[in-house]
Amino acid sequence: MIGIGYKRVSRKRPCGICGKPDWCSTTATETISFCARSTLNADRISRDGWGVYYNLNSDVSFNRPFYRSPNQKKSTVSRIILASAILRDRIYRKLIELSPATHNYEIVNGRGGLRERGIGDYSQYGSLSKTVVGRTALVERLVKEVTKDFGRETASFAGIPGFWKDAAGEWRLWSRFDSNDDLMLIPFVGRDGLIQACQIRFMRYVENRSGNYLWLSSAREPMGCGPGSPLHHANPDSYSGKPVLVTEGALKAATVQKFLTERYVVGNGGVATSHREIVETARRRQLDIAFDNDSFTNPHVARAMAALIRLRHSDQNSFAYNEEVRIITWDGSLKGIDDALLAGVRLKHLTVAEWLKCLRPECLEHANQQLSSIGRKEAAGNWRHGPG
Numbered sequence: 001m002i003g004i005g006y007k008r009v010s011r012k013r014p015c016g017i018c019g020k021p022d023w024c025s026t027t028a029t030e031t032i033s034f035c036a037r038s039t040l041n042a043d044r045i046s047r048d049g050w051g052v053y054y055n056l057n058s059d060v061s062f063n064r065p066f067y068r069s070p071n072q073k074k075s076t077v078s079r080i081i082l083a084s085a086i087l088r089d090r091i092y093r094k095l096i097e098l099s100p101a102t103h104n105y106e107i108v109n110g111r112g113g114l115r116e117r118g119i120g121d122y123s124q125y126g127s128l129s130k131t132v133v134g135r136t137a138l139v140e141r142l143v144k145e146v147t148k149d150f151g152r153e154t155a156s157f158a159g160i161p162g163f164w165k166d167a168a169g170e171w172r173l174w175s176r177f178d179s180n181d182d183l184m185l186i187p188f189v190g191r192d193g194l195i196q197a198c199q200i201r202f203m204r205y206v207e208n209r210s211g212n213y214l215w216l217s218s219a220r221e222p223m224g225c226g227p228g229s230p231l232h233h234a235n236p237d238s239y240s241g242k243p244v245l246v247t248e249g250a251l252k253a254a255t256v257q258k259f260l261t262e263r264y265v266v267g268n269g270g271v272a273t274s275h276r277e278i279v280e281t282a283r284r285r286q287l288d289i290a291f292d293n294d295s296f297t298n299p300h301v302a303r304a305m306a307a308l309i310r311l312r313h314s315d316q317n318s319f320a321y322n323e324e325v326r327i328i329t330w331d332g333s334l335k336g337i338d339d340a341l342l343a344g345v346r347l348k349h350l351t352v353a354e355w356l357k358c359l360r361p362e363c364l365e366h367a368n369q370q371l372s373s374i375g376r377k378e379a380a381g382n383w384r385h386g387p388g
Contacts, residue, residue, distance in 0.1 A: 006025050006026070006027060006028065006034075007025065007026060007027075007028055008022075008024075008025055009021055009022065009023075009024045009025065009026060013026075013030075014298060014300055015033060015035055015037075015300070016030075016033050016053070016300060017033055017035035017037075017038050017051060017053055017270075017272055018035050018036075018037040018038050018270035018271060018272055018273075018300075019270070019271050019272065019294075019298055019300030019301040019303075019304055020037065020270070022212070023036040023037070023212045023213075024036050024037070024050075032052065032053065033052075033053045034050050034051070034052055034053075035050060035051040035052075035053065035270075036050050036212070036213070036214055037051075037213060037214075037269055037270040037273075038051050038229055038269060038270045038272055038273045050214070080158060080159055080223060080224065080225040081159055081225075082159050082161070082225060082227075082228075083157075083158065083159030083160050085190065085192065085194045085196060086194065087159070087160070088159075088160055088161075088194070088195060088196060088197070089194035089195045089196075090146075090150065091142075091146065091157065091160050091163075092160075092187060092195040092197075092198055093195060094142060094145055094146055094149070095126060095138075095142060095185070096123075096124075096125065096126035096185060096187065098138060098141055098142060098145065099126050099127050099128065099129070099138055099185070100122070100123065100125070100126055100127065101114060101122045101123075101125040101126055101127050101184065101185075102122050103127050104127040104182055104184075104203075106182040106203045107125070107127050107182060107184045107203060108122055110182070110203055111203075112201075112203065113184075113203070117251060117254070117255050117338060117342070118255050118258055118259075118338075118341075118342055119251070119254050119255060119258070120258075124187065124254075125184060125185060125186060125187070126184075126185030126187075126198075127182070127183060127184060127185060128173070128174065128183040128185055128200065129183075130178055130179045130180070130181070130182065130183065131178045131179075132172075132175070132176065132177065132178055135172070135173045135174060136170075136172060136173075138173060139163075139170075139171050139172060139173050143155045143171065157171050158223055159225060160225075161197055161198075161215070161216055161217050161218060161219075161224075161225050161226055161227035162174050162198065162216035162217060162218050162224075162227075163218055163223075163224065164218035164221030164222055164223050164224030165221075165222050165223040165224075166222075172221075174200070174216060174217075174218065176221075179202070180204070181202040181203055181204045181212075182202075182203040182204075183200050183201070183202065183203070184200065184201040184203060185198050185199075185200060185216065186198060186199040186200070186201055186213075186249075186250050186251060187232075187250065188227075188230045188231070188232040188250055188267075188269075189232055189233050189234075189236060189250075190230065190231075190233060190236070191233050191236050191239060191281065192236065193233075193236045193237070196227065196230040197215065197216065197227030197228070197230050198215075198216040198227075199213050199214065199215055199216060199249075199250065199269070200213065200214050200215070200216055201213050201251070202214075213249065213269075215227050215229075215269070229268070229269045229270075229273040229274050230269075230274065230277075231266050231267070231268055231274040231277040231278060231281065232249075232250040232253055232266060232267040232268070233264075233265075233266050233281075234250070234253040234254055234256070234257035234265040234266065234267065235257050235264070235265070238261075238264055239264055242262065242263060242264040242285070243262075243263055243264065243282075243285050243286035243287070243288060244263070244264050244265075244266065244278075244281055244282035244285050244286070244287050244288070245260065245263040245264070245265050245266070245287075245288040245289075245290055245328070246265075246266050246267070246268065246278050246282075246287070246288070246289055246290065246291075247265065247266075247267050247290045247291065247336070247337055247338075248267060248268065248269075248270060248271060248291055248292055248336070249267045249268075249269070250267045251267075251338070252267055252336055252337065252338045253265045253266060253267030255338035255341060255342065256290070256337055256338060256341060259341040260341075263288065264281075264285075266278065266281055271291050271292075271295075271300075271301050271304040271305060271308075272304040272307070275307060275308045275311050276311065278308065279308070279311050279312050279315045280315075282312070282323075283315060283319060283321070284319065284321045284323060285323055286323045286324050286325075286326070287312060287323070287324075287325045287326070288326050288327075288328050288349070289305060289308065289309075289325070289326070289327050289328065290328040290337040291304075291305060292335055292336050292337075293329060293330060293332060293334065293335060293336070293337075293340075294335075295327075295355075295359070295363065296329075296332075296358055296359055296360060296363060297360055297363065298363065299362050299363045299365070299366040300366070301363075302359055302363035302364070302366050302367045303366035303367060303369065303370055305327070305367070306366070306367035306368075306369075306370035306371050307370045309325060309352055309370075309371065310370050310371055310373065310374060312325055313374055324351075325351075325352055326349045326350065326351065327349070327350040327351075327352065327354075327355040328347050328348070328349055328350075329347070329348050329350060329355075330345050330346070330347050330348060331345050356368075
């Protein structure tokens with residue numbers, strides 16, 4: 001992404017899609033955004049699985065279809081249909097079994113690794129080789145193991161995000177290039193307990209910057225496809241009856257679920273993704289929103305959270321329920337709810353109205369744009385104290 005006409009996002013100019021200050025890019029004129037965390041409603045998907053969004057200067061809403069020029073050509077890349085959930089789960093579990101997280105010291109013991117996050121079950125996570133040669137060897141082992149365990153017909157990886165075919169017709173995994181970083185493989189598990197997709201975390205630590213995450217995707221490669229933006233369920237077996245808490249990412253969700261066992265914890269790929277799945281999961285239940293603690297200062301995050309609240313409000317009207325929505329916050333010096341829980345910091349629970357009153361003016365403006373369709377009187381009844 002480095003080159004003339006492109007620039008990295010920053011804390012002053014975060015990504016217009018996921019609201020994060022790192023990893024993503026935009027054109028110099030900010031008319032095209034390249035999001036490393038989200039592909040939801042993307043105009044196209046890059047070779048590396050990034051979401052590419054056009055015309056971001058227009059007034060678009062999070063979690064809604066983005067404007068596409070009538071003259072804009074659609075992608076000519078053939079669309080590969082996702083494999084069944086059962087097949088995806090089978091392949092990803094075998095992949096993690098062959099290349100577990102315990103094969104890599106940094107993934108388990110490094111900065112931001114599983115041990116530091118309080119995650120004790122390392123068997124749920126995998127690792128990928130830094131090199132193309134290493135990943136090719138892994139695929140060869142995977143083909144043999146899958147054929148042995150499930151039959152030759154299962155050894156086709158068509159429709160499994162992250163896999164693609166090279167010019168010789170051989171299956172390959174993820175990127176055509178070597179990586180400088182250790183690579184953690186993070187499964188995203190559905191409510192049915194099946195692995196739907198995986199993310200990659202680059203383990204290199206950079207001061208004052210969150211870890212870098214990408215979907216395990218092959219959307220721009222021959223016979224490849226992308227995973228979309230699935231919602232991760234930290235403990236699908238505990239779904240019955242519990243209030244729902246949503247946070248960012250599967251790793252945060254795992255840490256939160258360990259501490260808050262009375263909650264049903266889900267994790268999305270970024271503040272702007274999986275809103276409908278979150279609302280459906282939390283239908284007729286209390287919903288706690290625990291995104292990173294920057295919604296008070298980051299207009300893009302505030303806007304995305306308000307879009308989720310708006311969708312929840314619509315769902316409440318459609319299905320006739322009134323369970324509470326709460327915003328969870330904590331000491332502002334700590335970024336994520338996992339950091340707060342690991343540090344033993346007390347969590348605070350705000351109503352939507354209280355959250356709105358705490359926002360900076362520019363954040364409040366973005367939030368109100370999303371909530372403007374909700375009548376003030378109606379919202380007051382639904383949010384206990386109204387939007388203020």
